[in-house]
Amino acid sequence: MVALPPLSDAEIDRVFHALADATRRDIVARVLGGEQASISALAARYQMSFAAVQKHVAVLEGAGLVTKQAHGRERIVRGNPERIARARELLGQLEELWKARFSQLDSLFPDTRSQE
Amino acid sequence: MVALPPLSDAEIDRVFHALADATRRDIVARVLGGEQASISALAARYQMSFAAVQKHVAVLEGAGLVTKQAHGRERIVRGNPERIARARELLGQLEELWKARFSQLDSLFPDTRSQE
DNA sequence: GGGAAGCGCAACCATTTGGTTGTATGATAG
DNA sequence: CTATCATACAACCAAATGGTTGCGCTTCCC
Numbered sequence: 619m620v621a622l623p624p625l626s627d628a629e630i631d632r633v634f635h636a637l638a639d640a641t642r643r644d645i646v647a648r649v650l651g652g653e654q655a656s657i658s659a660l661a662a663r664y665q666m667s668f669a670a671v672q673k674h675v676a677v678l679e680g681a682g683l684v685t686k687q688a689h690g691r692e693r694i695v696r697g698n699p700e701r702i703a704r705a706r707e708l709l710g711q712l713e714e715l716w717k718a719r720f721s722q723l724d725s726l727f728p729d730t731r732s733q734e
Numbered sequence: 735m736v737a738l739p740p741l742s743d744a745e746i747d748r749v750f751h752a753l754a755d756a757t758r759r760d761i762v763a764r765v766l767g768g769e770q771a772s773i774s775a776l777a778a779r780y781q782m783s784f785a786a787v788q789k790h791v792a793v794l795e796g797a798g799l800v801t802k803q804a805h806g807r808e809r810i811v812r813g814n815p816e817r818i819a820r821a822r823e824l825l826g827q828l829e830e831l832w833k834a835r836f837s838q839l840d841s842l843f844p845d846t847r848s849q850e
Numbered sequence: 851g852g853g854a855a856g857c858g859c860a861a862c863c864a865t866t867t868g869g870t871t872g873t874a875t876g877a878t879a880g
Numbered sequence: 881c882t883a884t885c886a887t888a889c890a891a892c893c894a895a896a897t898g899g900t901t902g903c904g905c906t907t908c909c910c
Contacts, residue, residue: 627756638750639868640743643828651831658886670869672887677867691877691886699832706825709818712759712766716815719768755898774856786899788857793897807856807907 625704629682633705636681641666642674646683650697657686657693741820745798749821752797757782758790762799766813773802773809 625633636642641664648663649655661671675695678684682701686693741749752758757780764779765771777787791811794800798817802809 630759631754631756634750634754638747638754640747643746647828647831650828652835656886666868667870668887669871669889672889673868676888693887697832699829702825702828702832706822706829709753709822709825712763712818713815713822715763715767716813716818719766772856782898783900784857785859785901788859789898792858809857 622700622704625708630705630708632677632681633683633701636677636683637705639674639677641671642678645671645674645678645695646697646702649684649695650699650702655695656689657695660695738816738820741824746821746824748793748797749799749817752793752799753821755790755793757787758794761787761790761794761811762813762818765800765811766815766818771811772805773811776811 637646644664645655645660648660657672657675658668660675661668664671675684675686679686682698684695684697686695688694753762760780761771761776764776773788773791774784776791777784780787791800791802795802799814801812801814803812804810
């Protein structure tokens with residue numbers, strides 16, 4: 619467990635916004651899955667212009683979900699699983715809030731309360 | 735484990751889009767935390783108009799993250815933890831794609847894989 | 851009954867998004 | 881050196897976002 623610096627609200631906004639598009643989720647899935655993916659290689663898979671895909675990658679990069687690595691004249695897109703894990707943690711925290719409601723109910727019946 | 739119907743791309747879009755706003759995440763956190771929250775009670779907590787908060791709640795409702803229950807002239811907003819869990823699963827699947835890349839490597843070096 | 855609270859909805863506005871095309875630049879192949 | 885490929889970036893445009901105000905309807909309280 620490394621103590622990672624917390625994401626700011628604006629960063630969290632960018633992460634979820636980046637994930638709120640099927641094309642971008644598909645790109646993330648491909649690069650996390652290990653597909654060797656230059657931008658033009660990615661662009662060939664979708665029926666939209668190269669520039670459009672380039673913009674999607676830029677959004678993902680701004681959210682920290684992918685990185686670009688120069689390799690000759692190509693830019694290889696690689697996934698950043700840490701950011702995905704971080705987003706998942708955030709959702710986990712929301713779920714915890716919900717679960718915590720039951721521990722409050724439990725406090726009304728002191729004997730039934732389990733330790734944390 | 736219940737076999738829940740899969741979310742469509744459009745639904746997933748709505749879920750992540752709804753989460754891509756700090757005010758909406760805060761609303762979700764409050765209602766999941768059990769705060770008795772009518773729309774006007776929520777609106778009082780943010781420095782924006784009632785109608786703006788109403789729109790945020792509508793976005794959350796459209797994403798299935800929240801439900802409204804009529805109670806007299808008030809609408810009580812309640813959180814839907816199932817959708818949060820669903821979103822988390824989706825992120826989990828993306829992480830699995832990444833982890834699966836190592837299982838190939840692991841087959842070359844059996845034994846090095848033990849962590850989660 | 852009548853006024854006020856709570857909500858929904860529509861109109862409006864500035865900004866952002868998601869796509870396009872076109873142009874410029876760096877790396878590669880011949 | 882020249883032509884081409886991969887990328888970057890700017891301008892442009894339609895549509896969606898996120899906020900506002902205003903109006904109308906239902907419900908509650910005196």
